[in-house]
Amino acid sequence: MAISSIDSKIEASPREPLLSKKARAVLDAARDIFLANGFAGATTDMIQQAAGVSKSTMYAHYPNKEALFAAVVEAECEQFLKTVRKPKLTGERLADILNSMAQAYLEIVLSQDGLALYRMIVAEAPRFPELGRRFYLAGPATINGIVAERLEIAASKGEMDLGGMGVDSAAALFVNMVRGEAQMQCLMHPDAPASAAQRDQWAKDAITAFLRAFQKEH
Amino acid sequence: MAISSIDSKIEASPREPLLSKKARAVLDAARDIFLANGFAGATTDMIQQAAGVSKSTMYAHYPNKEALFAAVVEAECEQFLKTVRKPKLTGERLADILNSMAQAYLEIVLSQDGLALYRMIVAEAPRFPELGRRFYLAGPATINGIVAERLEIAASKGEMDLGGMGVDSAAALFVNMVRGEAQMQCLMHPDAPASAAQRDQWAKDAITAFLRAFQKEH
DNA sequence: GTCTATATGAAGATAGAC
DNA sequence: GTCTATCTTCATATAGAC
Numbered sequence: 001m002a003i004s005s006i007d008s009k010i011e012a013s014p015r016e017p018l019l020s021k022k023a024r025a026v027l028d029a030a031r032d033i034f035l036a037n038g039f040a041g042a043t044t045d046m047i048q049q050a051a052g053v054s055k056s057t058m059y060a061h062y063p064n065k066e067a068l069f070a071a072v073v074e075a076e077c078e079q080f081l082k083t084v085r086k087p088k089l090t091g092e093r094l095a096d097i098l099n100s101m102a103q104a105y106l107e108i109v110l111s112q113d114g115l116a117l118y119r120m121i122v123a124e125a126p127r128f129p130e131l132g133r134r135f136y137l138a139g140p141a142t143i144n145g146i147v148a149e150r151l152e153i154a155a156s157k158g159e160m161d162l163g164g165m166g167v168d169s170a171a172a173l174f175v176n177m178v179r180g181e182a183q184m185q186c187l188m189h190p191d192a193p194a195s196a197a198q199r200d201q202w203a204k205d206a207i208t209a210f211l212r213a214f215q216k217e218h
Numbered sequence: 219m220a221i222s223s224i225d226s227k228i229e230a231s232p233r234e235p236l237l238s239k240k241a242r243a244v245l246d247a248a249r250d251i252f253l254a255n256g257f258a259g260a261t262t263d264m265i266q267q268a269a270g271v272s273k274s275t276m277y278a279h280y281p282n283k284e285a286l287f288a289a290v291v292e293a294e295c296e297q298f299l300k301t302v303r304k305p306k307l308t309g310e311r312l313a314d315i316l317n318s319m320a321q322a323y324l325e326i327v328l329s330q331d332g333l334a335l336y337r338m339i340v341a342e343a344p345r346f347p348e349l350g351r352r353f354y355l356a357g358p359a360t361i362n363g364i365v366a367e368r369l370e371i372a373a374s375k376g377e378m379d380l381g382g383m384g385v386d387s388a389a390a391l392f393v394n395m396v397r398g399e400a401q402m403q404c405l406m407h408p409d410a411p412a413s414a415a416q417r418d419q420w421a422k423d424a425i426t427a428f429l430r431a432f433q434k435e436h
Numbered sequence: 437g438t439c440t441a442t443a444t445g446a447a448g449a450t451a452g453a454c
Numbered sequence: 455g456t457c458t459a460t461c462t463t464c465a466t467a468t469a470g471a472c
Contacts, residue, residue, distance in 0.1 A: 022455080038341055040258035044448060054457050059449070061455095123256055123341035126408045136406035140399075163430065169423050176398025181358075181390045188354035190344045205387050212381065213431035240437080262466060272439050277467070279437095 023061040025051045031072045035116040039069050039124050069124075073131045076117050077138035083108055084142050094154050094215065095207060101150070102178045102203040105143055109179055110186050110194060119187070140175070147171035161216045170214060177206035241279040243269045249290045253334040257287050257342050287342075291349045294335050295356035301326055302360050312372050312433065313425060319368070320396045320421040323361055327397055328404050328412060337405070358393070365389035379434045388432060395424035 019027065029051035033042045044065055048058045062068040087104035091097050108114050117135075125132030148171035154160045155167065162170055182202040186194055237245065247269035251260045262283055266276045280286040305322035309315050326332050335353075343350030366389035372378045373385060380388055400420040404412055 020455090038256070038258060040256060043446085045446085055448090056450075056458090057456055065448070119341050119344070122405050123337050125406055126337070129407070129409050132406040132408060136403070140402050140406075163426075165423065165426065170427070172399045173395050173423060173427050176394055176402075177391050180394025180398050184358050184394075185354070187340050188343055188350040188358075189347070190350060191347050205383065205391060208381075208383060209388070209391050209427075209431045213427045238437090261464085263464080273467075274440090274469090275438055283466075 020061075022051075022053050022057055026053060026058050026061055026068070027071060027075065030068050031076065034069060034072050035113065035120060038120055039065075039127075044068075066128075070128065070131060073121065073128075073134065077134050080108070080114075080117070080135075081138045081142060084139070084146070089150065094159050095211060097150055097154075098174070098207045098210065099203060101143075101147060102206060103199075105175070105178060106182055106199050106203060109183055110199065115183075115186055115190075118183070144168065144171050144175050147174055159216055160214050162214055174206065174210045177209060178203055238279075240269075240271050240275055244271060244276050244279055244286070245289060245293065248286050249294065252287060252290050253331065253338060256338055257283075257345070262286075284346075288346065288349065291339065291346075292352065295352050298326070298332075298335070298353075299356045299360060302357070302364070307368065312377050313429060315368055315372075316392070316425045316428065317421060319361075319365060320424060321417075323393070323396060324400055324417050324421060327401055328417065333401075333404055333408075336401070362386065362389050362393050365393055377434055378432050380432055392424065392428045395427060396421060 026047065030042075030047045033047045033050055036042075037046070044055070044058065047068070048055050051058065058068075062071060084105070087100065089097050090100050109118075121132060121135045125135075148167045151160065151162075151167045151171055151174075155162060182194065182199065244265065248260075248265045251265045251268055254260075255264070262273070262276065265286070266273050269276065276286075280289060302323070305318065307315050308318050327336075339350060339353045343353075366385045369378065369380075369385045369389055369392075373380060400412065400417065
């Protein structure tokens with residue numbers, strides 16, 4: 001096969017072909033419907049209508065509801081990973097670095113999409129154990145790892161005194177202080193979204209406590 | 219009406235009448251089915267069969283599926299409250315008190331029922347906002363309050379230096395360090411329950427960090 | 437109050453034409 | 455690949471007898 005013969009194809013779809021237009025429409029629609037209604041609450045009819053395709057087109061691309069759900073979760077985890085990894089950490093001081101990580105993470109976790117994805121995964125993990133594992137790796141484990149990396153650097157510079165605790169444990173404690181109360185309250189009060197001031201306060205308290213616990217006096 | 223005429227009734231159901239035998243059977247069955255399948259995943263047929271009653275008996279006591287769901291959540295929250303408040307706090311030292319609170323709380327939160335209730339509420343809070351609020355008050359808010367009480371005492375004895383942070387904020391930070399990673403991992407790995415050793419480690423790390431942050435040097 | 441039987445609608449999935 | 459039309463099953467809820 002001559003290279004020129006495939007050039008047009010490559011040019012036509014420079015990246016991410018993989019999914020035809022309709023398949024992409026189905027996946028996007030499924031994403032919205034599943035996030036809004038959960039697995040059991042969503043119906044293939046809703047998805048098919050939102051995508052603007054017929055039933056059989058949907059089933060031509062995804063064999064059944066479960067497979068479609070798995071595809072959605074997989075795509076969302078991929079997206080989640082990208083978003084969590086994107087923020088550039090600004091500031092030199094440890095406090096500033098912790099703050100930028102906390103703010104960026106809360107931004108994602110407390111977003112409508114972040115909360116909806118979490119709701120869905122939490123509810124369906126018993127029926128789809130693989131998806132639970134996948135989400136844990138893409139979300140909580142990744143942010144824990146990012147924080148641990150920075151703590152490692154700070155520790156090596158002598159800015160921290162972990163007192164025998166591993167960096168991974170310390171990082172997990174920090175992340176859970178940042179996320180804990182914030183996420184819980186937003187989950188349980190879906191009609192009363194948290195203010196930016198409230199979010200700042202949660203981040204600030206976590207940072208204060210963490211620094212008091214582990215920052216070396218100077 | 220003569221007192222003697224109602225005596226037999228009182229004797230027949232000394233406490234908690236409120237629900238007839240069948241109504242109680244329906245509620246108990248609904249509890250199991252909803253906890254195992256969520257609201258949308260559960261069917262009234264499953265409930266009715268598990269309760270060993272007919273459809274119309276079920277509908278005689280609860281007008282519809284939503285009302286039954288609300289009744290289940292309400293009962294579970296009541297139960298949750300009792301269980302959270304029950305443990306007697308042993309020990310005099312601050313570290314021991316924190317430890318007994320952490321252990322007791324993790325016991326509940328990480329139990330199969332605790333996780334199942336959380337999954338259900340998190341998933342359905344957008345459709346049943348009242349139930350989300352109710353759960354928050356019975357669970358997270360209550361344990362935060364219990365911890366805050368003890369911190370208040372410790373602070374008044376001069377054992378702690380909160381450095382301007384309110385006891386409520388400090389209590390929330392502690393509770394979220396205890397619960398955070400533990401609950402997340404159990405939620406996301408339903409087929410790999412946490413060991414007792416792992417649970418102890420989570421509690422111990424939280425206590426270590428908390429004391430390092432807020433315990434007054436002596 | 438409780439049951440059996442059923443009405444009514446909607447779900448997931450497929451058949452067959454184009 | 456895509457559509458319209460349909461099959462089958464099962465859900466919620468009710469009717470009517472005891």
